[in-house]
Amino acid sequence: MNDRRTFASAFDLSPDSLDEPGPDQRWSTWPSSMPTERGPEPRPDWLVTAAAAWDTELGIVKTGKEADVFLLERAIAGESGCRLAAKRYRSTQHSDFHRSGRYEEGRRMESSRDGRAVQKKSAYGRAVAAGHWAISEFDALCRAWDAGVAVPYPVQISGTEILMEFVGDDRTAAPRLAQTRLRGAELADPFDQVRAVLLAFARGGFVHGDLSAYNLLLHHGRVVVIDLPQVVDMAFNPSGADFLHRDVVNVCTWFARRGFEADAEALFADVLAQLW
Numbered sequence: 001m002n003d004r005r006t007f008a009s010a011f012d013l014s015p016d017s018l019d020e021p022g023p024d025q026r027w028s029t030w031p032s033s034m035p036t037e038r039g040p041e042p043r044p045d046w047l048v049t050a051a052a053a054w055d056t057e058l059g060i061v062k063t064g065k066e067a068d069v070f071l072l073e074r075a076i077a078g079e080s081g082c083r084l085a086a087k088r089y090r091s092t093q094h095s096d097f098h099r100s101g102r103y104e105e106g107r108r109m110e111s112s113r114d115g116r117a118v119q120k121k122s123a124y125g126r127a128v129a130a131g132h133w134a135i136s137e138f139d140a141l142c143r144a145w146d147a148g149v150a151v152p153y154p155v156q157i158s159g160t161e162i163l164m165e166f167v168g169d170d171r172t173a174a175p176r177l178a179q180t181r182l183r184g185a186e187l188a189d190p191f192d193q194v195r196a197v198l199l200a201f202a203r204g205g206f207v208h209g210d211l212s213a214y215n216l217l218l219h220h221g222r223v224v225v226i227d228l229p230q231v232v233d234m235a236f237n238p239s240g241a242d243f244l245h246r247d248v249v250n251v252c253t254w255f256a257r258r259g260f261e262a263d264a265e266a267l268f269a270d271v272l273a274q275l276w
Contacts, residue, residue: 019077024057028074029158039154040142044165047155048074048081058083061173066090066133066229071171072163083166084155085173089134134160137229140206144231147204149197150224167219167226174219177254178212184259191260193223194251195267198244202274207232207240211247213254234275244271 021027030038031051043049058071067089075081134157141154141164152165168174177190194216201207208215208231215227234240245268252264 021054021056025054027051028053028055029163030074030156033156033158037158038156040145044153046082047153048076050076052076053081055084058171061085071166071173083168083171084163085152085166087134087137087162087164089131089160131160133229134162136231137227138162140228140231143204143206144201144225144228147200149200149204150193150222151228152224152226167217167224174217174224176214177216177218177223178214180218182258187255187258187260189221190218190223191255191262195270197223197225198248198251198267198271199274202234202244202271205234205275207234207244208247209243212250216251241272244268 028048028051030049030053053074053076056073056075058073061069061071063069067087070086070088072084072086073081074084138154138157141151141162144151145154152167155163155165157163166173182190197208197216198211208225208228210227210230211225215225217224217226232240232243234244237243248268248271249264252262252267255262
C-alpha cells in the first residue's frame, strides 16, 4: 500500500500536493499494517495513527546480539507527536540467535519446513528465526499488556520490526534497574513492583523466562519489563516451572546483593500458587 496516495485519496487531495519525508524519515507504517499487526485496544491517547504522519529516526537506543533498538518520532509535519522504540531484529547476515531450544518447547511453527530450516541454522532458517522471534515478542507484549503487566505498549509489528512505547524522557531511555544506585530500604518499592510483575505474569499463565535487573526499567519510580521474545507458556512448556524459579532467584539474588533481603523460595511459592 502506498501510504502517501492512501492519505491523499482519503481527503481528495493530489499526492503531489503532499510534502515528502526528508532524510531519516518515512511515511508512518501504521496505515499499511493489518489489524492483527497492531496493539491491543483501547489504544493510548498519545499514539499517533494519522496516515499523514512521518516516522523520523532520532538515533539508536541499544544494540544487541539479536536486535537493535532505535528511537523514532511519529508525527504530522509541524506538529508534536509520540516517541516510539523501534526494535529491529537483525538481518540474516548479522543475526546471532542464541535462544535455548527449551524456550521453544510447546511452540510450533506453521511450516515444518521453516522449523527444520531454523534447526539447521541455514541462511533461510536464520531469516525465519528473526521473524519468528519478532512475532513471539510482539505477541508476548500484547498478552502481557492485556494481563496488566507493566510493559511498554506494543504499537505494531512490521516484519522484523516491533514498534512500542518509548520508556524514557526526551531522547534518553529510562535506566535499567541494574544501572540505578538504589540500595537497601530504597529498593522496597521496586521489589514490590517486581513481585507484582511476577504475579501478573503467572495469573496470565506465562513466565518471562529471562527476568533480571537488566531487563527491568525504572522510569520515575515505575518498574517496566522489557525483552520478552522468550516468554514461556506454563500450560505447554514442561520447563515452565524451572524458568519461573530461575526468574525469581535471579531477581531476589540481585536485590540481596544491593542490601534488600528477599526470600526467593517464599516468593516462588506465592507466584506458583497463582497458576492453579
